[in-house]
Amino acid sequence: MGMTMTQKILAAHAGLSSVSAGQLLLADVDCVLGNDITSPVAIRAFDALGAERVFDRDKIVMVMDHFVPNKDIKAAEQCKMCRNFCGTQHVTHFYDVGKMGIEHALLPEQGLVTAGDLVIGADSHTCTYGALGAFSTGVGSTDMACGMATGKAWFKVPSAIRIVLHGSLRKYVSGKDVILHLIGRIGVDGALYRSLEFTGAGVQALSVSDRLCIANMAIEAGAKNGIFAVDDLTLAYLRSHGAAEPKIYAADADAEYEQTVEIDLSQIEPTVAFPHLPENTKTFDAIGKIPVDQVVIGSCTNGRLEDLRAAAEIMEGRTCAKGVRVIVIPATQQIYLDAMAEGLLKIFVESGAVVSTPTCGPCLGGYMGILAKGERAVATTNRNFVGRMGHPESEVYLASPATAAASAVTGFITSPWEVMQ
Amino acid sequence: MKYTGQVIRFGDNVDTDVIIPARYLNTSDRAELAKHCMEDLDPTFAGRVQQGNILVAGQNFGCGSSREHAPIAIQASGIPLVIAKSFARIFYRNAINIGLAIIECPAAADAVREGDSIEADLDHGIIRNLTTGAEYQTEPFPPFIQTIISHGGLMQAVRDGAL
Numbered sequence: 157m158g159m160t161m162t163q164k165i166l167a168a169h170a171g172l173s174s175v176s177a178g179q180l181l182l183a184d185v186d187c188v189l190g191n192d193i194t195s196p197v198a199i200r201a202f203d204a205l206g207a208e209r210v211f212d213r214d215k216i217v218m219v220m221d222h223f224v225p226n227k228d229i230k231a232a233e234q235c236k237m238c239r240n241f242c243g244t245q246h247v248t249h250f251y252d253v254g255k256m257g258i259e260h261a262l263l264p265e266q267g268l269v270t271a272g273d274l275v276i277g278a279d280s281h282t283c284t285y286g287a288l289g290a291f292s293t294g295v296g297s298t299d300m301a302c303g304m305a306t307g308k309a310w311f312k313v314p315s316a317i318r319i320v321l322h323g324s325l326r327k328y329v330s331g332k333d334v335i336l337h338l339i340g341r342i343g344v345d346g347a348l349y350r351s352l353e354f355t356g357a358g359v360q361a362l363s364v365s366d367r368l369c370i371a372n373m374a375i376e377a378g379a380k381n382g383i384f385a386v387d388d389l390t391l392a393y394l395r396s397h398g399a400a401e402p403k404i405y406a407a408d409a410d411a412e413y414e415q416t417v418e419i420d421l422s423q424i425e426p427t428v429a430f431p432h433l434p435e436n437t438k439t440f441d442a443i444g445k446i447p448v449d450q451v452v453i454g455s456c457t458n459g460r461l462e463d464l465r466a467a468a469e470i471m472e473g474r475t476c477a478k479g480v481r482v483i484v485i486p487a488t489q490q491i492y493l494d495a496m497a498e499g500l501l502k503i504f505v506e507s508g509a510v511v512s513t514p515t516c517g518p519c520l521g522g523y524m525g526i527l528a529k530g531e532r533a534v535a536t537t538n539r540n541f542v543g544r545m546g547h548p549e550s551e552v553y554l555a556s557p558a559t560a561a562a563s564a565v566t567g568f569i570t571s572p573w574e575v576m577q
Numbered sequence: 578m579k580y581t582g583q584v585i586r587f588g589d590n591v592d593t594d595v596i597i598p599a600r601y602l603n604t605s606d607r608a609e610l611a612k613h614c615m616e617d618l619d620p621t622f623a624g625r626v627q628q629g630n631i632l633v634a635g636q637n638f639g640c641g642s643s644r645e646h647a648p649i650a651i652q653a654s655g656i657p658l659v660i661a662k663s664f665a666r667i668f669y670r671n672a673i674n675i676g677l678a679i680i681e682c683p684a685a686a687d688a689v690r691e692g693d694s695i696e697a698d699l700d701h702g703i704i705r706n707l708t709t710g711a712e713y714q715t716e717p718f719p720p721f722i723q724t725i726i727s728h729g730g731l732m733q734a735v736r737d738g739a740l
Binding site: 348 | 604732
């Protein structure tokens, strides 16, 4: 029996010639990632283990992104703990205020992940790097501690669902609409414990930014990882970001898939996930006039330059609707600079939006855009669980940057097709 | 390993944001996390949960964020065991890694009611409902995971050179 792309990467990192679904193994990791929320728990476990040194100071990445610049004293203490640990351990890739970005936008941008890598991160959206042909998955703090100490992690080899993409996206439709569509079809546990492997001619029609967005939300279908076949676009991206030499793994022709889902990209419409699960998706034929109080454009899902361009195209020359608070968050310092150079930030501010320093803040209800009781937000983020962005009786509607921007200018959840027709 | 206790029930897709809301993630203090466990789903939970209670839930328990604060908050609330129809994968490994016992058993998760007294025998994969007399069989964990569990979690297993 052949292997999937994911299985091949796991086998290679476990020193095995082949593996099969369900097998438990211990694998070498190429990168161990943590943030200011999950790392403190891992550092305590690392210390409790009695480990003296991290296994490889170049393979640990710690990014202060959730509650920075420090939102309160406790958050400041957590960052201080990470800073001290990385200083003592001489961790090469420690990203603090001024250098940091939202981790899953930052690592690809900084060339810290390449095709064929095995990456674990104490953050569920670590699955993002599957867009670059890596096996990359979210774990907990104890796994992070073990990974930092030993360079290894345990895995159950996943079975897989193949997602075959055809065609290309229409104007104002993006990777976000594709992944929301898919989650709507298979459900929030539709890919539980499994890989989502994206293949087909349609892959080439998706930008790397769209692929990163799609892989990012694989976890929202319960998947262990989402992974894209490597093509010329991937290789060009890796080269231009200074990533290490890629190792290309392709699924065997006789690899086993539990299920195949076909998606015609040309049929995807602007899609919105209603509260309180990402699977509650609707297209605009089924969405009435729903007023919003806040719009958030940013996050590890949709805070890249392409996302800001899509939003700015719609907001240029328009004004944010009265009573709507619009928060734009470039995901990294580089994206911030690029957006400034392109004039995007000017467009946002002139339209009545605010532009924030990179932070995960509002996405997880940390700070920088918390909702009051009964308030409603359209967000380009990834989760709309109860209380995710603030009060347990507030609501989050997940959408693309174009849909969020269209909603910002009308004050209602609005299709970009309607504003730009 | 055997656990006996009274059941507290929850439904499907209980996510880590309701198990421990992000506004409390500025600490990893166990007692502090326990105070806010399940707060956005059931504000009475922290007040009524008792040492030894067993949590029973539906599908996809623990979906969402990778925060280990979620199984820690449950464990620190005095709960030694969670039974569910299925677990989200990061929660599943986090629970095993920190030594919080979990069992996937759809039949028991469907049938057991709030307040029932149950007994779970992890070694043999048997759950008994002491209130109704019903018995359920599940798959025991594979040896690799049993090794982690028997050492009380991943760190101790690594420390003992067991992996």
